[in-house]
Amino acid sequence: MWFGMVSLFPEAFKAVTDFGITGRAIDAGIIEMAYFNPRDFADDKQHTVDDKPYGGGPGMLMKVDPLRLAINAARDVKSSSKVICLSPSGYRLDQEGLKKLALCNSLILISGRYEGVDERILEHEVDLEVSIGDYVISGGELAAMVLVDGLTRLLPSGIGCEESVKRDSFFDGLLEYPQYTRPAEISEYDEAGYVPEVLLSGNHQEIAKWRHKQALGKTYERRPDLMKKYALNESEKKLLGEYIEDQSSD
Ligand SMILES: C[S@@+](CC[C@H](N)C(=O)[O-])C[C@H]1O[C@@H](n2cnc3c(N)ncnc32)[C@H](O)[C@@H]1O
Structure with a gap:
């Protein structure tokens, strides 16, 4: 299964790429992760990826253009990918949801930062918003890793023992x-x-x-x-x- 990780912090994914079942799944070619950093697509000198929300309020939002271009770059690699944005407002992930997503060949996972992403990205670029639970964490990377890990366990030969998945x-x-x-x-x-x-x-x-x-x-x-x-x-x-x-x- 191919994962296109859209994130400002690609290094964060070492926790899944370098260890345990997911690390072995990468070595065995069962899963593959590619990275698309919106900062690489920002066109100003400072590589700005965030801006203030219209209407005021605290915090910053991820800007549309760098994010849209990063998603498109991921789509250029695997055009048929479902695009998922990790978000506390999303559909709450459970094992049944994971089983359905495990049928996909490729997923593009958007990790939000700051106060989240501009709504127009969700409306125009995203197929599904996924939450890992009714609480708020600082960034989507951890949530995306939960998704990648949970899915890897469900892939044929992902864990090396299908019987153990069935007993989970x-x-x-x-x-x-x-x-x-x-x-x-x-x-x-x-x-x-x-x-x-x-x-x-x-x-x-x-x-x-x-x-x-x-x-x-x-x-x-x-x-x-x-x-x-x-x-x-x-x-x-x-x-x-x-x-x-x-x-x-x-
Ligand atoms: C600080 S949060 C933004 C929270 C947002 N202002 C809200 O209240 O819904 C920053 C990013 O972390 C990720 N995130 C936080 N909590 C999450 C959760 N429960 N499930 C999935 N992603 C989450 C999302 O990608 C989000 O855009």
């Missing part, structure tokens, strides 16, 4: 079940220091059942919004009932 939170609409690794016992933690017996039993059917019950219970407790959307079948209703009973008897 949200993949099937539930939060992930609790996980444990060695040692099986941590004496300093009293009861909570023990790994649940069933996970040590080697009985894969029972382990799968326990995990599903925990995933249902955790989602029920922490994310009623997700639970509401999840269509419980009869055996899941029973499992969740057992979970609630287990909790109340603890």
Whole structure:
């Protein structure tokens, strides 16, 4: 998947290009990132990319022309790209949204700075505004990196283990079940220091059942919004009932 990163701070993307799963995906040619800095397209001596908002108010806005030219330069490389602007006012990103975007071959991601971008850019150049949550951060680069990382995990061979993606939170609409690794016992933690017996039993059917019950219970407790959307079948209703009973008897 090709990403055209429109940003005033291309160096910021080292966090995804140089490390971990995304770094390996770049080395393997699974994802590719190209940079288009609006400052390179500013035509004055100072390479100005911001200006005061009409009507007054605090802060500056990204100017139309340098941004438009940077987006066009990215389009010249991959003309069919969907253009996304990272913005707190955008569609709020979730796993379903990521799955849809993962079907694209190329995306142009605009990282805003200052107080954001001139509205005419959004109206004329942008296909979709995407928010990473109901809070405001200082620049779109971190948000764009969230998008690139989340998408890389969903690409075939992006993570190297598709099974692990399917077990992640949200993949099937539930939060992930609790996980444990060695040692099986941590004496300093009293009861909570023990790994649940069933996970040590080697009985894969029972382990799968326990995990599903925990995933249902955790989602029920922490994310009623997700639970509401999840269509419980009869055996899941029973499992969740057992979970609630287990909790109340603890
Ligand atoms: C300081 S913010 C501007 C916030 C803007 N004045 C507002 O209230 O909506 C600068 C840039 O950071 C990025 N940004 C901030 N919060 C974001 C969020 N929750 N999701 C996506 N991008 C965000 C956007 O690219 C935005 O243009």
